[in-house]
Amino acid sequence: MQKEEAIGALIDQFIDHIKFERRLSAHTQTAYRKDLFDWSHFLAQEMNVERISQVSPSFIRSWLASLRDAGVTPRSIIRKISALKSFYKLLIRNGVLSISPMSQITPPKMGKSLPVFIKEDEAVALGELVAVSSEDWKGMNTRLLVTLFYYTGMRLSELINLKDQQVELDRGQLKVLGKGNKERILPLHAAIIQVIKDYIFKRDQLFTEKDSYLLLTEKGKRMYPRYAWQLVNQVLAAATTVQKKSPHVLRHSFATHLLNNGADLNAVKELLGHSSLAATQVYTHNTIEKLKEVHKKAHPRR
Numbered sequence: 001m002q003k004e005e006a007i008g009a010l011i012d013q014f015i016d017h018i019k020f021e022r023r024l025s026a027h028t029q030t031a032y033r034k035d036l037f038d039w040s041h042f043l044a045q046e047m048n049v050e051r052i053s054q055v056s057p058s059f060i061r062s063w064l065a066s067l068r069d070a071g072v073t074p075r076s077i078i079r080k081i082s083a084l085k086s087f088y089k090l091l092i093r094n095g096v097l098s099i100s101p102m103s104q105i106t107p108p109k110m111g112k113s114l115p116v117f118i119k120e121d122e123a124v125a126l127g128e129l130v131a132v133s134s135e136d137w138k139g140m141n142t143r144l145l146v147t148l149f150y151y152t153g154m155r156l157s158e159l160i161n162l163k164d165q166q167v168e169l170d171r172g173q174l175k176v177l178g179k180g181n182k183e184r185i186l187p188l189h190a191a192i193i194q195v196i197k198d199y200i201f202k203r204d205q206l207f208t209e210k211d212s213y214l215l216l217t218e219k220g221k222r223m224y225p226r227y228a229w230q231l232v233n234q235v236l237a238a239a240t241t242v243q244k245k246s247p248h249v250l251r252h253s254f255a256t257h258l259l260n261n262g263a264d265l266n267a268v269k270e271l272l273g274h275s276s277l278a279a280t281q282v283y284t285h286n287t288i289e290k291l292k293e294v295h296k297k298a299h300p301r302r
Contacts, residue, residue, distance in 0.1 A: 010091065018032065042066065053097070060084065085100070088100035117252040149254070160222070162213065215228075254271075
């Protein structure tokens, strides 16, 4: 065993480890640092503990219980447990400890939340809004983003990485490179084909020297996630009532509306690029809720 150090010094060493060795994101570094120092503060103030060897599983459970009592969400508590597990894993690897108290800690269960989606009449209103506001390049981008997200169910990363050679308008389809570099073919509605043609015509007029990607910013550069997210967020706020606003809401809406209108579950799975049917089945919950509503209103014995 190494000479024991104060918990704060060990946390600093852990942050250096995830920064320089594991190269985790700055966001994760900040979150883990806050989680671990909040934990060490609780140990010092509530348990009078300042050395790592003094920490027992019961102390950790007490901290987690205090977080639950304070209204911290299960998702946040799970992240804090993950930070502690990684922290103790490094301590054991470095010979500071021989056993981790985290082996006796069970994370809270998280209830599965249903995907957020817009109503079908809101989808119509959304289409009308982007059609009339597409005179400038920003409006053209918004229209194409919303149209492709809703009519194809693509992921944000798939759409902004879409290149011209993947767009086969003569065949009425797109070739999309999804997770794990798996290619799938998405059919294009006639209305989408015209929107894409209008976009490409205008794009090629505006930008003689451009990237090979379909979607470009006002500077003729490849579209980046934040830019796309902001455009979709703005138009969803203007035309819908959903609280959560992101490109993924349109992907959820695509899947939900297909299933609500009788689409085969396996077909929707293929269109979304899911590796398993279980990932697609979450959308059937929304369909079931709709069926319950219809049953309640229409059944003669209601």
